Amino acid sequence: ALGTSELRSTAFTxxxxxTKFRFDGRGWGHGVxxxxWGAEGFARRGENALAIVRHYYPGVEIERYR
Known part of the structure; x- marks a missing residue:
């Protein structure tokens, strides 16, 4: 069986x-x-979480959750 340590993305063929299978994967994450990788790059350049989320999800409304 393959788990998340062997197949790290849902983007694969x-x-x-x-009798053998070959899995060609791409990506790193949850696929949504x-x-x-890009978010990590933004963070290393000093961007905060709010700026990163707004970059990937333009137009999103972010609110505090109680």
């Missing part, structure tokens, strides 16, 4: 070759729009 599976190719069958006889926020590039974790």
């Amino acid at each position: 599976a190719l069958r070759a006889g 729009g926020l590039c974790q």
